[in-house]
Amino acid sequence: MADAAVNSYELDLRAIQFTLYEHLQVQQLFDHPHYSHLSREECDAVIAQCAKFATQVTGPLNGPGDRAGCRFENGTVTTPDGFRQAWKTLFELGLMSFAMPTESGGFGGPHAVECVLQEIQSGANTAFNMYPGLTHGAADMLFHCGTQAQKDLFLPHMLSGRFSGTMCLSEPHAGSDVGAAKTRAKHVDGEIYEITGQKCWISAGDHDLTENIVHMVLARIDGAPAGTKGLSLFIVPKVWVKPDGSLGKPNDVQTGSIEHKMGIKASATAVLNFGENGACRGLLMGGVPNQGIKQMFRMMNSARIAVGIQGIGVAATAYLNALGYARERLQGSAAKNFKDPNAPRVAIIEHADVRRMLLEMKAKVEGMRTLAVKLALHNDLHECLKDVDAGKAARHRGQVDLLTPIVKSYCSDQAFRIAELAIQTYGGAGYVQDNPVEQYCRDAKILSIYEGTNHIQAADLIARKLQANGGEDFRLFLEEIETFVARHEKTPGIQAEVTALGVAVDALKRAAAALMEFFMSGKVDQVMLNANDFLAVMADVTIAHLLLEAAVVAETKRGSDHDDQSQEEFDFYAGKVAAAKFFVNHVLPMVHARVATITAGDRSALDVHDRGFSTAV
Amino acid sequence: MADAAVNSYELDLRAIQFTLYEHLQVQQLFDHPHYSHLSREECDAVIAQCAKFATQVTGPLNGPGDRAGCRFENGTVTTPDGFRQAWKTLFELGLMSFAMPTESGGFGGPHAVECVLQEIQSGANTAFNMYPGLTHGAADMLFHCGTQAQKDLFLPHMLSGRFSGTMCLSEPHAGSDVGAAKTRAKHVDGEIYEITGQKCWISAGDHDLTENIVHMVLARIDGAPAGTKGLSLFIVPKVWVKPDGSLGKPNDVQTGSIEHKMGIKASATAVLNFGENGACRGLLMGGVPNQGIKQMFRMMNSARIAVGIQGIGVAATAYLNALGYARERLQGSAAKNFKDPNAPRVAIIEHADVRRMLLEMKAKVEGMRTLAVKLALHNDLHECLKDVDAGKAARHRGQVDLLTPIVKSYCSDQAFRIAELAIQTYGGAGYVQDNPVEQYCRDAKILSIYEGTNHIQAADLIARKLQANGGEDFRLFLEEIETFVARHEKTPGIQAEVTALGVAVDALKRAAAALMEFFMSGKVDQVMLNANDFLAVMADVTIAHLLLEAAVVAETKRGSDHDDQSQEEFDFYAGKVAAAKFFVNHVLPMVHARVATITAGDRSALDVHDRGFSTAV
Secondary structure (H helix, E strand, C coil): CCCCCCCCCCCCHHHHHHHHHHHCCHHHHHHCHHHCCCCHHHHHHHHHHHHHHHHHHHHHHHHHHHHHCCEEECCEEECCCCHHHHHHHHHHHCHHHCCCCHHHCCCCCCHHHHHHHHHHHHHHCHHHHHHHHHHHHHHHHHHHHCCHHHHHHHHHHHHHCCEEEEEECCECCECCCHHHCCCEEEEEECCEEEEEEEEEEEECCCCCCCCEEEEEEEEEECCCCCCHHHEEEEEEECEEECCCCCEEEECCEEEEEECCECCCCCCCEEEEEECCCCCCEEEEHHHCCCCHHHHHHHHHHHHHHHHHHHHHHHHHHHHHHHHHHHHHCECCCCHHHCCCCCCCCCEHHHCHHHHHHHHHHHHHHHHHHHHHHHHHHHHHHHHHHCCCCHHHHHHHHHHHHHHHHHHHHHHHHHHHHHHHHHHHHHHHHHHECCCCHHHHHHHHHHHHCCCCCHHHHHHHHHHHHCCHHHHHHHHHHHHHHHHHHHHHCCCCCCHHHHHHHHHHHHHHHHHHHHHHHHHHCCCHHHHHHCHHHHHHHHHHHHHHHHHHHHHHHHHHHCCCCCCCCCHHHHHHHHHHHHHHHHHHHHCCCHHHHHHHHHHHCCCHHHHCCHHHHCCCC | CCCCCCCCCCCCHHHHHHHHHHHCCHHHHHHCHHHCCCCHHHHHHHHHHHHHHHHHHHHHHHHHHHHHCCEEECCEEECCCCHHHHHHHHHHHCHHHCCCCHHHCCCCCCHHHHHHHHHHHHHHCHHHHHHHHHHHHHHHHHHHHCCHHHHHHHHHHHHHCCEEEEEECCECCECCCHHHCCCEEEEEECCEEEEEEEEEEEECCCCCCCCEEEEEEEEEECCCCCCHHHEEEEEEECEEECCCCCEEEECCEEEEEECCECCCCCCCEEEEEECCCCCCEEEEHHHCCCCHHHHHHHHHHHHHHHHHHHHHHHHHHHHHHHHHHHHHCECCCCHHHCCCCCCCCCEHHHCHHHHHHHHHHHHHHHHHHHHHHHHHHHHHHHHHHCCCCHHHHHHHHHHHHHHHHHHHHHHHHHHHHHHHHHHHHHHHHHHECCCCHHHHHHHHHHHHCCCCCHHHHHHHHHHHHCCHHHHHHHHHHHHHHHHHHHHHCCCCCCHHHHHHHHHHHHHHHHHHHHHHHHHHCCCHHHHHHCHHHHHHHHHHHHHHHHHHHHHHHHHHHCCCCCCCCCHHHHHHHHHHHHHHHHHHHHCCCHHHHHHHHHHHCCCHHHHCCHHHHCCCC
């Protein structure tokens, strides 16, 4: 039974514009030589084109793709109907090349705008967007780490959509513990190695969208050290490529199976067997051995941010769908009429609890988007400044590093939470396939797991990012918020909320100090026990700050000195203030609960005997 | 492709025994005449039989049933392979009759034990257990509200498994707002009415497990008042029954469709059309008109408790599966060796963050189970005392009423949360069908929605239950916890935690006072806005109290005066203390965050203009 191609993807371009241009002033980038070839108008045109692609092409494929899933038959993977055409269209539109450097044939667009493009594409069809997403990451890594010959052989075809890409890290016994990988590489000649091993959980690992797939494979050269330091990166095409770009002999890469997943069912997650017949060859990336984890981290860092953005995309459309439903669905009467059975029915958006859910979703979605765009803007400013003011550039780079685990973890966790709230807003109608939110919830669940589980992000934040540059990145992060608090603690309308933010920052600092003390006294386990709570605290403080900042901007935009402002615009800005106040009053207090947990230093989970969990299993 | 019948249901009989007999002393019931026909041994035998049924019969059908789902073809519903045999076995074992009154041919067992039986059956196969669950509820309602003739006609067949039952409340435009139901009843003769209307979201509404289905249908007799007060309850069999029990002519009840759901896919959720051909007849329940909502509430109250217990069942097996996996899965080295790539791999249960997740799951599962059994025990004591000491009996009844919305909401929300934690414990392996946890998560999502959404529970708690009996039920609830705090605030080992409980109770009282003040000042919307937070606060305080009480019991059981105690038993009891400490230190602090939210009185979600949510949809 073929599904009618109905789009259920919803996006709010007005809100996106506010974040980009009114709040974060992304247009500042066009004044820098690095981005002076672009303008706001051009970027907006790309965003509009992307929105059209999302609502007209991939959006309508989202539900049907979920129902059909990928099929694995006779060793090959078939994607759902429509995916091949969507892939073609994507490349015809040039959306894939927007953020690729001009030197690679790309458009050289800013990450801040790419962030929005990715949100839109992931929101419309999370599963489909895995294929270009992986290809983009692999191409970016190849561009930065490959030799010229390697780039010439593969890159143009990856950017044209003829070839796709993957990242092959995990193995059956090496997931979070990447360094335990057993895939081997034996030197053959020059950059050429013979690859043997099995990789699993490979997103876009096999499919029918392209003529060829370029796998980026971590393997250990015979004799290399144990752990991550002995891993090298190999370019392992599914089919060999001749210098003229035409395809040669197939490489020895076999698809063992694909996973049957809870969500993103249209994204093929493959088990790949390299060298089953002793005939798998790969090219050593950049010609340098034992640099694999460093090279792969370039892709992984982008991928982590991309996962956070996937979360924003899913969360945003989940929210807007729930909002649309809440405005249309009539049920019950107004609370004040609860005793009158003849009182008129009202749209459920009039019920206080529905408004609570909606405003929580809105605040989080818009807060997360602002966070991701801000991270991307730091990245862009680093690009602009790296050859002009190395110190300033490094500070922007530091914020990118610091915020990456927060974007990955917070946005992925919240995407699931927001999809859950969206289901609850629909009630029973949210639990069935007729509406998109149950799929959003299933799709979103993977986000807290892949590209480094959210605990790995929290560990990264605490063990690496807080200490980076002698703690300077974290200090600058705190300073920015404290400066905001000092400037606005008397600003009418949000005074109480700004004060609450200041109190929360103090709590965050106490939590950081407590973790440091655990660490200094050798209690690494206690640090890890509290790592997720710490990340959540930092995320809530960050989001509260950004929402309040947005509220300040919105306040200057609305009101008496804008006499010709439409009522719609006035209400839009008022919504920004409401979202900030809601978040501070309903979400930010959790900071103090988590800090209480951290500072209490409870060791029950660490000290309990394994049998204390249960003597039954 | 047929799935191998693998059981993935896990249960912890030792933990269940602790809750029943060591902590809550359910055996006290056997001293009362009402339950003196039973003994602990007999109850344990039934529990053991139930556990066997769950692990050998319905547990292995859980995954395959999810994959197959129910089929709807040519107007009839087919359940997955194995369900018909499981249904037969269930009735052969007599499990359905355990808690039915002896006068109805049942075993007259206590609710406290039935609670555990239901946990086990729902945990093993949530979807399958919907069918007997609805039948049990319908039979119980018929027993208490039907005329003798009505009972004689249907009840024996419902208890033997020949017939099943349903409850038909919802209609397309009457979900949470039951009083908006449009289904009509026109008097024909005596108790016989002609029924016309459409009901939807009818669990077990159609299937192939029984010869007949007895629908309990809410409808409005022509001329009856609007709203819930004008609703009457009708017994509408799918097929008419002759006095000798044999089947007569089919009634005019047509299945319109079944839903395609996120989870509990093997439970048929039907749209039922009554009287499409003008030939649907029903019997007025008990022969009394306009008592439908009151009669249905008997079933709904039990159903709400049952939904909470479903949550416990799913959560418990999710936890134990995650625990089993964490003990087996090797990944990474101990935190203290993180710099040594050659350090031995360890089971992931050794990682602090995994222990955090496991102990959170354990504490919540065991806390919820204790809460549900305690509620059931109040019910049983009410039964025991109602003819002996009406005042005391009423106090127990009051606690049942007060705790019902908490059991329904908290356990359903936490089931989803715990399934999520279980998935996270597995990592990628939790996101695929090879392991049961992704199904648990999907199955659990419905629990916060049906039988009154969790917000309806919160509204019920605040608007009805807190005020019931002049506030006496709530006062007794608080008094019990405060008495515990006073008794144990110097008890070694848990002193800090007991003190924290006392502080949390004070916060709960402040929150209740704040809500009362909102109510008195006419801010009903503000009360509703904060209702869910209030319920969560009350739940956390309740669970913390029960876990600490369990810890006190466990402390008296382990230790030096039990020289012959096995190390396993010692560790079991130590686990109880650890769970209590963990909950108080890691979960209970959220109480203060929520109380801060409630008392702040923020109105942003209430005051924001509809367009403030978004101007895009």
